[in-house]
Amino acid sequence: MSDLHAPLLAWYDEHARDLPWRRPEASPWSVMVSEFMLQQTPVVRVLPVHERWLATWPTPADLAAEPAGEAVRAWGRLGYPRRALRLHAAAGAIVERHDGEVPASYDDLLALPGVGDYTAAAIAAFAFGQRQVVLDTNVRRVLGRAVGGVEFPAASVTRAERDRAEAVLPDEPLAATWSVAVMELGALVCTATSPRCDACPVADLCTWRAAGHPAYDGPPRKVQAWAGTDRQCRGRLLGAVRDTDGPVHVSRLEAAWPEAAQRERCLAALVADGLLVRAGESAYALP
DNA sequence: AATTCGTGGTA
DNA sequence: TTACCAAGAAT
Structure with a gap:
């Protein structure tokens, strides 16, 4: 699969976004x-x-x-x-x-x-140019498609997946650039919902494409609920404190989330997490 | 191994 | 409008 290297590195050289943390002086x-x-x-x-x-x-x-x-x-x-x-x-x-x-x-x-x-x-x-197996959601999807022939990878990283990523990883000094190039391809071209295979530098080598883009057939992927969850409640409460200078009175928090039981549970959790501290009898503040 | 944890953009 | 997704980690 070393055939992947040259076209992908050439594509990255031309299409990589100029991000602050990628600059030489970063x-x-x-x-x-x-x-x-x-x-x-x-x-x-x-x-x-x-x-x-x-x-x-x-x-x-x-x-x-x-x-x-x-x-x-x-x-x-x-x-x-x-x-x-x-x-x-x-x-x-x-x-x-x-x-x-x-x-x-x-x-x-x-x-x-x-x-x-x-x-x-x-x-x-x-940051240090080392040869490391970098397995993020983009790399997993790109290698899953190009090498594994499936639309989406498993819920968690498998041994076979890690071995595959290790196998295609070039030696230093190219390894780190290769890794960021695969990530960039996943972010810009080989996206989750609408891959642009016509713009892909390794389309000719892609197992998934060669197989006719078979649809994902694994177990259903979880969709996070949002409305009414503790995550929404916590976000509202912390937001009320974060966007204010100094302690925030509980009356403001009651307005941010009227339902008492969930509000108190989430406030306690935020304090336990260290995201909020109590400020006197009836106020909260950032730590 | 399965859950929990924010937020906002897009189709 | 709802569903899905975005350079995961901790438990």
């Missing part, structure tokens, strides 16, 4: 911040927040010196605000354990809060 910290923000959040929404974040906190030590609540506030509406908390905690761990420098080793990265297999591999590859 620091490992910039890459790390981008990877946290891009966990389940599209690039276009990350761009302005990432820019402001790096301008405010150019190094891990700058962020670690702040209260966690400042990170939650700056996170804005990117979603999943516990990522802001974890990024803040990771910055603290980097100061504590790595002298303020983002570590380059996969194992050291994996040990940081909020860093799982994907993010550890991505930082090691994109």
Whole structure:
């Protein structure tokens, strides 16, 4: 499958988006911040927040010196605000354990809060040029189609999938560029709902296309409910605090989510998560 | 292994 | 309008 390499790398060279964390001058910290923000959040929404974040906190030590609540506030509406908390905690761990420098080793990265297999591999590859198996949703879909011949990969990463990704990964120094190129192809061409095979540099080699684009036939993929869920409730409550300076009286939170039992349950959960703190008898604030 | 955790854009 | 999806991690 090394036939995939040349056309894909050539395509990436011509079509890659100019993203701040991909520029030569981008620091490992910039890459790390981008990877946290891009966990389940599209690039276009990350761009302005990432820019402001790096301008405010150019190094891990700058962020670690702040209260966690400042990170939650700056996170804005990117979603999943516990990522802001974890990024803040990771910055603290980097100061504590790595002298303020983002570590380059996969194992050291994996040990940081909020860093799982994907993010550890991505930082090691994109910030430090290492050969790592980077398996995100894009890579999984592209390789699942091009090599595996299926429209969508399994719910969780399989051993066969990891072996396949390892098998097609070129040696250094091309490996990291290859990985970001596969991701970019998944993001721009080999998309989930409307792949543009006519624009794909490896269409001729694609197993799924050769088989006539067979439809997904695995177990039904979960659709997240939203209306009325705790996630919606938590979002409303945290949003009310995040968009206000200083403590917020419970009357404001009652207006944000009238249903009492769910509101109190979610407030307690937000406090337990460290996203909110009680401020006196009848108010809440960012930590 | 299956759930939980935000938000907003698109078809 | 509803359904689906977007560079996942933690439990």
